Amino acid sequence: GYCDSTPPGGGSAAGKSAKTDSNQAGKDTVTGAAGRVWDACDVLVDVAGKGVIGFVIRRVEQYRDLVRDAVEEIEEWDPDEEGDEFFDELLGDEGEKNDADDEEEEEEEEEEEDDEDDDQASKEALHAQKKSTLRVLKPIAQIYPVIISNRLTKASGSLGDVRKLEALMGDLQHIPEHVDEVAGALYEADLEKAGQFLRKARDCASNAINSVVWPGNGKETGEQIGDKFTTWSNTWMKVMEEVSKPIDR
Numbered sequence: 001g002y003c004d005s006t007p008p009g010g011g012s013a014a015g016k017s018a019k020t021d022s023n024q025a026g027k028d029t030v031t032g033a034a035g036r037v038w039d040a041c042d043v044l045v046d047v048a049g050k051g052v053i054g055f056v057i058r059r060v061e062q063y064r065d066l067v068r069d070a071v072e073e074i075e076e077w078d079p080d081e082e083g084d085e086f087f088d089e090l091l092g093d094e095g096e097k098n099d100a101d102d103e104e105e106e107e108e109e110e111e112e113e114d115d116e117d118d119d120q121a122s123k124e125a126l127h128a129q130k131k132s133t134l135r136v137l138k139p140i141a142q143i144y145p146v147i148i149s150n151r152l153t154k155a156s157g158s159l160g161d162v163r164k165l166e167a168l169m170g171d172l173q174h175i176p177e178h179v180d181e182v183a184g185a186l187y188e189a190d191l192e193k194a195g196q197f198l199r200k201a202r203d204c205a206s207n208a209i210n211s212v213v214w215p216g217n218g219k220e221t222g223e224q225i226g227d228k229f230t231t232w233s234n235t236w237m238k239v240m241e242e243v244s245k246p247i248d249r
């Protein structure tokens with residue numbers, strides 16, 4: 001079978017040197033398909049060894065680590081350091097002054113002062129955005145270990161649970177993708193884009209929590225009975241509503 005043998009090698013070179021581009025394209029297609037088969041095999045082997053729930057937990061832990069790394073990078077990033085040394089060098093090299101250009105120099109100095117004021121305002125806005133971003137991202141990062149310990153480790157592996165976990169994984173996977181976009185936008189001083197993807201990450205986190213907010217312990221009576229996670233999720237939602245106010249304006 002595909003999963004119990006080593007990947008095939010290159011094979012013998014048949015025919016002469018009259019290979020066409022279409023032949024090569026065909027080979028590339030086959031190679032790509034083979035790569036996808038081997039990726040699928042890796043997933044199947046992982047599921048077989050750890051079970052569906054174990055596989056899901058491993059993936060969620062990977063998403064958790066990606067979010068943590070991104071949050072740490074944003075924490076360490078200082079908006080004031082972006083390009084300052086380079087621009088200071090340029091501004092420090094004034095060259096020789098010409099007395100005939102005094103009036104022009106005064107105008108340039110005024111423009112530079114205006115630019116400095118604009119730069120200062122931009123940096124202050126960037127610092128404020130960084131602060132509000134971290135206030136939102138830290139609660140988002142917290143949902144991963146809580147969901148793992150309170151929901152995934154207690155999941156039964158039944159068909160209903162598997163379908164629920166599939167939706168959960170989709171939201172948990174999208175969060176690090178959105179957080180990466182947030183970080184990139186911050187580094188580019190694109191506050192609008194940063195806010196846009198921060199809201200997307202927040203919404204995915206809320207969807208993830210809502211999808212597993214009930215423990216599923218009321219299946220026989222039809223009455224949902226909350227647990228520790230249900231209580232925690234209510235608190236989390238209130239915190240998220242509060243810290244999201246700056247990005248929802």
